[in-house]
Amino acid sequence: MTRALRRCLPQILTLLALVALVSIFFPQFLAISFENGRLTGPVVDIVKRGAPVALLAIGMTLVIATRGIDLSVGTVMAISGAVAAWTLAAGWGVFPAVLLAIVAGLTCGLWNGCLVAYVGIQPIVATLILMTSGRGIAQLITEGRILTFSDPAFAWIGSGTVAGVPVPALLWLVTGIAVAFIMRRTALGLLVEAIGINRSASTVAGINARVLLIAVYAASGFCAALAGIVATADIRGADANNAGLWLELDAILAVVIGGNSLLGGRFSVAASILGALIIQTVDTGILLAGFPSEYNLVIKAGLVLVILLVQSPNLSQHWHWLRMEIRRQREPKPIGSRDTR
Amino acid sequence: MLLTIRDLSKSFPGTKALDSVDFDLAAGEVHALLGENGAGKSTLIKCLTGAYRRDEGDIRLDGEPISPGSTAEAQSLGIGTVYQEVNLLDNLTVAKNLTFGREPRRFGLIDGRAQRAEARRMLEGYGLDIDVGRDLGSYSVAIRQIVAIARAVELSGKILILDEPTASLDAAETRMLFDVVRGLRDRGLGIVFVSHFLDQVFELTDRVTVLRNGAKIVTEKTAELDRVALIRHMLGRELEEVEAEQGADHTRSEARRTVVDFKGYGRDGLVDPFDLTVREGEVIGLAGLLGSGRTETAELMFGIRAAQRGEAKVDGEPVSLTSPREAIAAGFGFAPEERKTDGIVADLSVRENIILALQARRGWAKPVPRAEQARLAETYIKRLDIRTSDAEKAVGELSGGNQQKVVLARWLAMNPRFLILDEPTRGVDVGAHAEILRLIGEITEGGMSVLVISSELDELVAASDRIIVVRDRAHVAELSGVEITSGAIVTAIAAPDAGKVA
Amino acid sequence: MKRILLTSAALLAGTAASAQTVGFSQIGSESGWRAAETTLTRQEAEARGIDLRFSDAQQRQENQIAAIRSFVAQGVDAILLAPVVATGWDSVLEEAAEADIPVVLLDRRVDSSEDLYLTAVGSDLVHEGEVAGQWLVDNKPEGECRVVELQGTTGSSPAIDRATGFRNAIDGAEGIEIVRSQTGDFTRSGGKEVMESFLQAESGNEICALYAHNDDMALGAIQAINEAGMNPGEDILIVSIDAVPDIFQAMANGDANATVELTPNMSGPAFDALEAYWADGTEPEKFIQTESRLYTQDDDPMAEYEARKDLGY
Structure with missing residues (x-):
């Protein structure tokens, strides 16, 4: 447990620093109140709003651990959201809507996985295919409009609460814990890391890299489906044009801020989720601080750059060196001290 | 002398790739450069072509000291190189490839007609009748090879280095290439010829220089060298040492139970069909030169490449070996030659690397308990004397020998029935070398069967109960008992009709 | 078979003689509004x-240029063009002008000379903002009124013009102040997320x-206000622009107060102008502004809602 904590320490510190920074511009940032049976406050908004990216980041972490990347997750969100809204509009009810949306996400993931593992297309290209074509599929399902519904049970997934806590926040929490648990309590995590570091050697050692790759992309599709359900339930409508737009990039960024290497190998789901929360804190912080919207992207880019710089191993070495230098200069020099007498 | 190299040395972290090597090249000669993998051939060539900077030594071209810093500089000095993989652009025309970078211009624009004329002029004397306006990619490898030679000769003009030029050519194409090379020799070029094919070396070259472990072993006139002597130079066994090395009890493999039996096993273009019977507790050595089919045999047996013909039986039952997983299920293990790319998983810890194959066999849902993992790691770190600060250190941080031991530990932890070791002692220091050999003896005592592939004859002679000799992708001889001497192996590798030796 | 061909040829000839032919090059169907424009045309x-x-x-200009050339070749009587971008139309518009085919621009403008097209039909984005602002000036509760603004995509011309128009209208009025302004990228989820932050930052009431x-x-923001336990339309007045069907449903529920129509019926005024031109060569004004009609509860x-829901929004 302490090892996992130490792994996530840079992300936790970054998050705390960000919270402190936002609090300067918006002093009530940490205020949480209990109103109408739900917790409210900026922090609650963050854990709720961060849900889609956090969910995507969980799946993306696994894909990146195998030295892959999944560019299609934003589009898969739109597809599964469209499927869910379509099912609701057809009057089939909540349970089939959720089920079909997840099936759609898994199918997209399997498609990606097969392209990567069997056809041998590079992950970035394989998932790019679905990224660009998938939105068209979603638009076909919604017939180009925002497909709205008024099913309160489905909307609950997006805006409901359990004991005051927003459902989307619980969703990523449960998914994150479940995935981390499955990865670390079984041998999946080790096998995924092995194929990410050296697929050839792993194959010689008897690891079934193909099946693992497909499973990992399917997991990413599953997480994207959950994110799509949350986004659709949140606005009570499937917006094929805008749902999950560019979120694949935020998800990749979350994984990177989480300290996971894009070259595959060692991964931490918890750190990626923290990365997603860091991104959402930046987003929400910008909104709360009330700067003109022209500055949004510049501020976000600047903060992300600083975060990545501070976390980079190179810089931490320099930092270490700098500290040693300062300490050395502070120590009184024996000869010098004699001279002053 | 056209080219004189004296005391050339080049080191990389941990290894001395070239150690005080001398090499001479006369104008109008074809000089073969031979040696096994890691002997230093490519380092020598790279020092010549400017890809590497030498650490020490003297290179003179026409008596002038030179020190090329890049391929372009080497070219302008007169040294051109053609590699096995032709480094020209297949989607440009022959003419464009030949004049690339120095196109004839007219009013600042490329003059296509002059370009084609120039290309035809360059190809004169190569006996090629091809349309220089067609894409290079539409011609065979041999023609592309010759076009590359024509370009290199045009740009450099004094020395031509041919690195494995015939590796992907058939017999007729090879003959065509040789005619070109002889023509260039007669024009006064000095040609360095690197190849694994000894027949070609004897056919084409005037002199031979053999490198081994970064040192020059010998330079001799090809005509005065016999095949056996040449192979001895390459594999490093002097005949007189052989008798003393017959340590292993070569008679013990008689009348043991058969574990694995390959019948007519082969794959087109990879290994000709072979028969091989593996008995319990037996060490089989696989001898042959690099590129002769030894590693390919191992890959076929372990399912990395699927066999097209023949069958394999384990305990008399036919088994399918089309993937490493199936081979492992049949009780096989394989420590590959390319340790870094096919063996270790560098960022994982020693412990994780050791249990990796075991875990893969158990399936993801049944993790090896942490206590069991720790016990296995501890056991094998001790038993194989793996030098590591602790079991959690990343394998990539260990030395080559210790990495090899980790790969061995991975397979020993599986307790396989048949373990294939491809060059288990390459890049391993002397101490670890001996330990690995001792280990092979130890595990076969326990009934495991081992197949060892090695370039080092003394190692094979010392460890093996039986030796299979591979040449030109075919198993050509089998030696057992008292027949196992390095002399016999060398003769089998060298002899054109080696099949009769066994 | 032959007879069918002959009949259809005769039919074609008949229509060509009696009715006018108009070519319509539409951008695409990227939004519901665009689909409605096509349906209405x-x-x-x-x-x-x-x-x-x-x-x-x-969404491709080269497709539009090809379409216009093909219309010119077919000898249509007029061309409607909803241009995807503003520049690069000169040569193809000249070709149409040389063939004496009048071109009417729909919804968006081009940078070419005014001589190259008959007229442009469109909405005045600034005016839309002014209508929305005027509604608020007329309907604001007594005393101070703190307004929050959900802007369109930063830098887009609707976002800039609708912001300008709104400010023009409230400038003279007492007690109206824009306290927060942030982009919601024209999307529902954007509107909801930003409204949540407004409610946090300005404490809803x-x-x-x-x-x-x-x-x-606005529809996204209504959900955010609802979820914060307040009544949109009462506690917070809501005025927006476009008049898509869903906002009428919200108005019927009392959740939204007013919307300004960006009518998808650009072709109506366009056909009116064309018919006058065909009849006696009347040159219309170079810009025909569609009505920015205000709808309230x-x-x-x-x-x-019923009238619009099948237009393809």
């Missing part, structure tokens, strides 16, 4: 007995009105 043409040749450019640059953002929103 088809309906208008049918009602007037005009033979409409429709071409969907799928301090906000008197919301101005959203489009209905979709008093305008029978349910009926408006």
Whole structure:
């Protein structure tokens, strides 16, 4: 447990620093109140709003651990959201809507996985295919409009609460814990890391890299489906044009801020989720601080750059060196001290 | 002398790739450069072509000291190189490839007609009748090879280095290439010829220089060298040492139970069909030169490449070996030659690397308990004397020998029935070398069967109960008992009709 | 077979003689509004007995240019063009002008000389903002009114012009102040997320009105206000622009107060101008501004919803 904590320490510190920074511009940032049976406050908004990216980041972490990347997750969100809204509009009810949306996400993931593992297309290209074509599929399902519904049970997934806590926040929490648990309590995590570091050697050692790759992309599709359900339930409508737009990039960024290497190998789901929360804190912080919207992207880019710089191993070495230098200069020099007498 | 190299040395972290090597090249000669993998051939060539900077030594071209810093500089000095993989652009025309970078211009624009004329002029004397306006990619490898030679000769003009030029050519194409090379020799070029094919070396070259472990072993006139002597130079066994090395009890493999039996096993273009019977507790050595089919045999047996013909039986039952997983299920293990790319998983810890194959066999849902993992790691770190600060250190941080031991530990932890070791002692220091050999003896005592592939004859002679000799992708001889001497192996590798030796 | 061909040829010849043919190069179907514009243009043409040749450019200018050339070659009587970008139209418009085919621009403008087209039909984006602002000036509660604004995509011309118009209208009025302004990218989810932050930052009951640059953002914001336990439309007045069907439903529920119509019926005024031109060569004004009509809860929103829901929004 302490090892996992130490792994996530840079992300936790970054998050705390960000919270402190936002609090300067918006002093009530940490205020949480209990109103109408739900917790409210900026922090609650963050854990709720961060849900889609956090969910995507969980799946993306696994894909990146195998030295892959999944560019299609934003589009898969739109597809599964469209499927869910379509099912609701057809009057089939909540349970089939959720089920079909997840099936759609898994199918997209399997498609990606097969392209990567069997056809041998590079992950970035394989998932790019679905990224660009998938939105068209979603638009076909919604017939180009925002497909709205008024099913309160489905909307609950997006805006409901359990004991005051927003459902989307619980969703990523449960998914994150479940995935981390499955990865670390079984041998999946080790096998995924092995194929990410050296697929050839792993194959010689008897690891079934193909099946693992497909499973990992399917997991990413599953997480994207959950994110799509949350986004659709949140606005009570499937917006094929805008749902999950560019979120694949935020998800990749979350994984990177989480300290996971894009070259595959060692991964931490918890750190990626923290990365997603860091991104959402930046987003929400910008909104709360009330700067003109022209500055949004510049501020976000600047903060992300600083975060990545501070976390980079190179810089931490320099930092270490700098500290040693300062300490050395502070120590009184024996000869010098004699001279002053 | 056209080219004189004296005391050339080049080191990389941990290894001395070239150690005080001398090499001479006369104008109008074809000089073969031979040696096994890691002997230093490519380092020598790279020092010549400017890809590497030498650490020490003297290179003179026409008596002038030179020190090329890049391929372009080497070219302008007169040294051109053609590699096995032709480094020209297949989607440009022959003419464009030949004049690339120095196109004839007219009013600042490329003059296509002059370009084609120039290309035809360059190809004169190569006996090629091809349309220089067609894409290079539409011609065979041999023609592309010759076009590359024509370009290199045009740009450099004094020395031509041919690195494995015939590796992907058939017999007729090879003959065509040789005619070109002889023509260039007669024009006064000095040609360095690197190849694994000894027949070609004897056919084409005037002199031979053999490198081994970064040192020059010998330079001799090809005509005065016999095949056996040449192979001895390459594999490093002097005949007189052989008798003393017959340590292993070569008679013990008689009348043991058969574990694995390959019948007519082969794959087109990879290994000709072979028969091989593996008995319990037996060490089989696989001898042959690099590129002769030894590693390919191992890959076929372990399912990395699927066999097209023949069958394999384990305990008399036919088994399918089309993937490493199936081979492992049949009780096989394989420590590959390319340790870094096919063996270790560098960022994982020693412990994780050791249990990796075991875990893969158990399936993801049944993790090896942490206590069991720790016990296995501890056991094998001790038993194989793996030098590591602790079991959690990343394998990539260990030395080559210790990495090899980790790969061995991975397979020993599986307790396989048949373990294939491809060059288990390459890049391993002397101490670890001996330990690995001792280990092979130890595990076969326990009934495991081992197949060892090695370039080092003394190692094979010392460890093996039986030796299979591979040449030109075919198993050509089998030696057992008292027949196992390095002399016999060398003769089998060298002899054109080696099949009769066994 | 031959007879069918002959009949259809005769039919074609017949229509060509009696009715006018108009080519319509549409940008694509990227939004519901665009789909509604296409539907309404088809309906208008049918009602007037005009033979409409429709071409969907799928967001590509080269497709539009090709379509216009093909219309010119077919010898149509007029061309409707909804241009995907503002520049690069000169040569193809000149070709149409040389063939004496009048071109009417729909919805968006081009940078070419005014001589190259008959007229442009469109909405005045600044005016839309002014209508929305005026509604708030007329309907604001007594005393101070703190307004939050959901802007369109930063830097887009609707976002800039609708912001300008709104400010023009409230400039003279007492007590109206825009306290927060942030982009919601014209999307529902954007509108909802930003409204949540407004509610946090301004503590909901301090906000008197919301101005959203489009209905979709307003619809997202309504959900945010609802979830914060307040009544949109009462606690916070909501005025937005576009008049998509869903906002009428919200108005019928009392959740939204007013919307300014960006009518998808650009072709109606366009056909009017063309018919006058064909009849006696009347040159229309170079810009025909469509009506930016204000709809409130008093305008029978349910009926408006029913009228619009099948237009393809």
